[in-house]
Amino acid sequence: MAGAMASPELPSFEDLDVDNRRVLVRVDFNVPLRGQGDAREVTDDTRIRAALPTLRALIERDARLIVCSHLGRPKGKVVDDLSMGPVAGRLSELLERPIRLPDEVVGDGVTKLVNDTRAGEIVLLENLRFEPGEEANDPEFAKALAKLCDAYVNDAFGASHRAHASVVGVPGLVRAHAPGLLMAAELDALGRLVDNIARPFVAVVGGAKVSDKLGVLVALTERLQADDAIVIGGAMANTFLLARGSVLGGSRVERALLAECKRVFAKAAARDVRVILPVDLRCGAALDSDDAQVVAVADGVPDDALALDIGPRSEANFASVISAGKTVFWNGPMGVFENPVFAAGTMAVAAAVADCGGYTLVGGGDSVAALNASGRADDINHISTGGGASLEFVEGRELPGVTALASSN
Ligand SMILES: Nc1ncnc2c1ncn2[C@@H]1O[C@H](COP(=O)(O)OP(=O)(O)OP(=O)(O)O)[C@@H](O)[C@H]1O
């Protein structure tokens, strides 16, 4: 896309000296889970599989591996249901090796465990976001992580838009650092898309992280041209519909963002960019409702109901816009697809993206899980492990995690 940032020159993974050294690998294992307590399981392991080439290469090169990731948003506190236990289990199955999981992120026990780790052995740290210093990019927490290693590899493309301690703090402190193979592959694939964009460009956005992604959407709109389109579903659409004066009942909306939604409408109108919103919604009494009622947006959502998916007329409208796209980027499910009653809109969009003849890119933990569930993943040109990260990349923003690898080299 015109004006997009080029990726900076990065050090090489192959040149990094890892032989018998403690290598801290930041990955994005923020994967969808189901169940509670000991019954928790990973429902989509795409992000874990995507990091395997880097981990296997390091094992072959006799590195002593310390793997770390965030999982969900525990906000600096220990939340048992967000422990890395199920992730360690799945990683161990995939690598066919034992994984050691200490019960904390940093501390004396972790230091001892890491120092006792031999070449080819793997420690997975507890959820980085159990520590308040991670999201605050606290220098002391970054130092504690840096002390655990001799070299640092960032393979967490999906978290590279977060200026957090494990993403930007550690590479500033550990001289021997490099992007992992997944990070390099993502930057290459997305860079090529952004440099040679075929139009019309259709951005399909949904999901629940409205406040995170709305600013990016405003900026993205400024880069679009006449006949490009932004298609909006999921909880994201609720706030846009409210900004247009629709009645949303008990649906998830973010009133503080109404002005921002209006900016998207104004910028899009000024550039002849189409903003496509749902015209009908599937509603229920709760996220786990076992039946859905289709409501026309013009009639409004009843007070005791929540919009949990786009409706059938919206599916058809969205599919028709997507099918005309020469480049289609999709991030964020159209509804609460984890409940089969509210999965139809997301599945319809997955099929439309897969069937469109243009270049297709799908990103995001839940979006890729939904795409996998639809059985159409093989029909997509590039599946990115990054949701917010790929959206920011496509919008042309510099990703702090990538800049940190380049500048502190
Ligand atoms: N109408 C809705 N109301 C409530 N939740 C919704 C609605 N539509 C979608 N969701 C929820 O949004 C979540 C996914 O949104 P999210 O923005 O995290 O997407 P993602 O693909 O994982 O991207 P990222 O990788 O950036 O997190 C799903 O858990 C889904 O249930």
Ligand SMILES: O=C(O)[C@H](O)COP(=O)(O)O
């Ligand atoms: O799922 C994602 O997009 C990444 O893991 C980042 O997660 P976050 O939005 O909670 O920072």
